[in-house]
Amino acid sequence: MWKVVRFAASRSRKFSTAIPGPCKVHKRGTDILHDPWFNKDTGFPITERDRLGLRGLLPPRVISFEHQYDRFMDSYRSLEKNTKGQADKFVSLSKWRILNRLHDRNEILYYRVLIDNIKEFAPIIYTPTVGLVCENYSGLFRRPRGMYFSAKDKGEMMSMIYNWPSDEVDMIVLTDGSRILGLGDLGVQGIGIPIGKLDMYVAAAGINPRRILPVMLDVGTNNEKLLKDPLYLGVRQPRLEGEEYLSIVDEFMEAVHNRWPKAIVQFEDFQMKWAFETLKRYRERFCMFNDDIQGTAGVALAGLLGTVRSQGRPLSDFLKQRIVVVGAGSAGLGVLKMAVQAVSRMSGGSGTVANSQFFLIDKNGLVTTERINLDPAAVPFAKNPRDLEGLTEGASIIEVVKKVKPHVLLGLSGVGGVFDKEVLKAMRESASTKPAIFAMSNPTVNAECTAIEAFSHAGENIVFASGSPFDNVDLGNQVGHVNQANNMYLFPGIGLGTLLSGARHITDEMVRAAAECLASYMTDEEVQKGILYPSIDCIRNVTAEVGAAVIGAAVAEKQAEGHGDVGLRELSNMSKEDTVEYVRGNMWYPEYSPLVHEK
């Protein structure tokens, strides 16, 4: 049903730079009907049909936006009814298709239904269905979205970037398809991830969809199945490596910077070695961040602090929590780095002391200094076997959990079911009154355990979070609350806050401010019920707060330069509340504008 326009009022607020009113269009007739940005389908008023040469190209009756919206939702509900009982994959892909068709046809209507029904539609345009879409991308492909730069475009990118039709781009999400969720190397098919993340940017942060750009850097794939698939749409060659690889990314970053010097580039789903390397290589040169390392770390830290509060303990007790992280990839190491920094800050002490409470496990078991070929990024978190009292290099998850009795067991391994019954049962012996289980891997099949498994084996008193959504669990006399610990709570605010601050770089402090803001979002009462993160229904509100925190940090760190009419001086003089309103007022909201033809 039609819903209240939650943020429409904010457009007129004092810091709003949104430009209501007419929208210029440089085309006429069928060209407009085939352009999803301008197309209003049956919604074009008669005067506009006359002005734009549309008369006779549409059925005569003019349908209101509200009516179009209801019609779409009715067809969506019919699809739900008609696919009841069919295989989950079939149902999910059918839902994705109907939304994608609307996206291809009428962007304003698409984004409005997405924003109004974000809780229901996020699992379709984002995790978990987006994973299925990527896996089946070549077969699902009907029309392109975003840009594709391949290994074959070397030397051409500076001019190719001008093929993109928009003169202004604020937000780019870039992948090379090498680690798509927990699904591995999907080559060019990974483009679904930048598309899904940018849909979340529009829905959660109100980034104008005409100013977003999903990008695939296709440097080949090492996925044998795809290389042999006759339908595969990417470059059929093994992935570029070393300097050859970096020269492609370098060229792309220079091309972007040349055309849109202020665009923010979010690196997404790069395999670990390139995730860390590119972050180090570009963060001082361009306005960029790595969502899997930094966004995930912030969301996890907010959740870890939440678990301390859920035990009714002061935040300073974070220093006493024993935390086992399963997965030593870009996400797991990012989380550990941020958590260790938080502990160091809280204790005013050294990182060495902080490290003692964290345990890192990868596919070869517990990571210690005895590990042969220890990855340099994991070195700071490797345990000295002398400090382990009974545990040895390569100890299994169950051995570690039984010995350490952790307060938190956090999975970012990409391996479904790795928190098996035995491991979950061992969490009953946790030192915590409310043991926390974070099964953060995506999509759902890759979650370390399901919500039901966690509550039934580890006990009803646990706090549970997962990367992809699960339903709350009925525990008879109470509800086992399921939190979605996903970087979607932070990346929209990091991107929007950076954009509105005019910062040239995204610093650790800006990401920390985002995480702390999320950590303090929930009330004590909610947290004590095990609710660590807000409902996705209020994601725009969360993003407004997070964005404001990022702006505050950018100003404090002297990174901010201002945005549009709002200069550094105005930003510096804004109260916290003013900053939140400034962010809110700059969120794009989908509504039809009158179209005016201009040659």
Ligand SMILES: NC(=O)C1=CN([C@@H]2O[C@H](COP(=O)(O)OP(=O)(O)OC[C@H]3O[C@@H](n4cnc5c(N)ncnc54)[C@H](O)[C@@H]3O)[C@@H](O)[C@H]2O)C=CC1
């Ligand atoms: N919830 C969220 O917001 C986010 C979730 N993720 C998820 O985290 C997962 C991992 O992502 P990355 O760190 O980038 O991947 P990665 O491939 O860089 O790292 C995976 C790590 O898991 C370890 N591992 C593999 N099998 C294991 C096993 N059986 N037991 C213990 N450890 C094992 C590997 O050794 C490696 O250290 C993915 O499923 C991804 O979707 C990633 C970012 C954000």
Ligand SMILES: CC(=O)C(=O)O
């Ligand atoms: C959520 C996300 O960024 C991932 O699973 O990679």
Ligand SMILES: [Mg+2]
């Ligand atoms: Mg990711």
